[in-house]
Amino acid sequence: MNNQPELVLLKNRRPDRPATIEEYRAGGGYAALAATLGKRSPQEVCQLVLDSGLRGRGGAGFPAGRKWAGVKEDAEFPRYLIPNTDEMEPGTFKDRVLVNADPHLVIEGIILSAYAVSAGKGIFFIRPSYEMDAELIERELEVARDAGFLGGNILGSGFSFDLEVHRSAGRYICGEASAQVNAIMGKRAHPNKEVHMAHQGLWGKPTIVNNVETLSCVPGILRQGPEWFKGLARTESGAGTKLYCVSGRVCKPDVFEMPIGTRLSEILDLAGGMCPGAEFKAVLPGGASTEFMPKKFYDVEMDFEPLKAVGHRLGTGAIIVFDKNTCLVGATLNLIEYFARESCGFCTPCREGLPYIRDLLWRIEIGEGKEEYIPLLREMARHMDRSYCAFAPGAAAPVLGLLNYFEEEIREHLSQKKCPYKGLGIEFRDSLIPMEKTESTAPENS
Ligand SMILES: Cc1cc2nc3c(=O)[nH]c(=O)nc-3n(C[C@H](O)[C@H](O)[C@H](O)COP(=O)(O)O)c2cc1C
Ligand code: SF4
Structure with missing residues (x-):
């Protein structure tokens, strides 16, 4: 266990511009690539990543090495790797900062990960509002190609791989791995749980989707070993560092790289503490799809297992901070409006349930709520577990947090x-759409 923060992902971050390939190489960048391609087998690379304990940083925390091992040695070719930079989870902006800080770390991580599963092609999936970042990656891919790190027979290793950038059409559900594959193929972007992506993903071929933060951990693991990576964590069960992005009522919202398992209180201190005059009320610990955590969790270790042990989730590590004057009914309503709008409409609990929850919250917020709405809200939020994909249970999480910890606040309404x-802090009412003007999210052809 380590108490001294060592920067792994953001060590080349500069205030004004991304690190160049020369700056990245000066710190050991692309050394892992040269030492790995053609010198270690893909299975060895998989094993090292498995041993490192690296868990996915895209929200679910699935072990990266285990996911890769799902692509069997005799699996079909071509194989694909999709670095996921969709990042449409409200409050999450770590991937953008990472790409802008050190694009070649991201690119090297992608090439090494592609090697581990023998993927010949990568598709860098990015949300359309990140156009500047998409252009940056395209430019730096050209630089990497010129340096011989991409293309045919990379560094004479016999391994060939190239990467292209794909701009999303811009829906939150396109971040979900199987929906993303559908989106790239030009199909309607709804999730598909019927195929095992490691066997039949993009164009029916073996496909791995990983978050870009996950992939960017790989060069360090290969250069310095799995034990080093494990030792970066502050918890026994954790491994590596984590990009925590902090927003909301803090003095200095930003992305902070810290050992995974750093306590919430320490991360909030890094963010400059609460804004002047603001008193802490709650956080969403891992993006909008996680439950509110009140003050009693202020010192919790921000890692997968410690949060799970207290009934919460690390999610993307995006910490959204709320103060005592912010209405959590209004904040939850604000989030549910987003989720209801972004539902892909494929399954009924989500398509019909989220607008229902939104209506209940809206009535409570404007002072037309009734006592019976409280159990109804709980029932509807739990009903989201019956939906087809993880989107709806994620959308229900802040509602459950509100009910579990702030029921009193609902009763005050x-x-x-x-x-x-009203009149005390951030108000969400102005953004409310009058109910009669809302539209069903049901798609016309279903
Ligand atoms: C609605 C929804 C949106 C998601 N958006 C993203 C995203 O923007 N970026 C991401 O990496 N993962 C996102 N995920 C998780 C992906 O489905 C997938 O688990 C992840 O990309 C795998 O990478 P990892 O194992 O490296 O975490 C989303 C999941 C859901 C249900
Ligand atoms: S849960 Fe929502 S987003 Fe997921 S498939 Fe159903 S309708 Fe689509």
């Missing part, structure tokens, strides 16, 4: 017949 926070 009921008893006062208005939002008790």
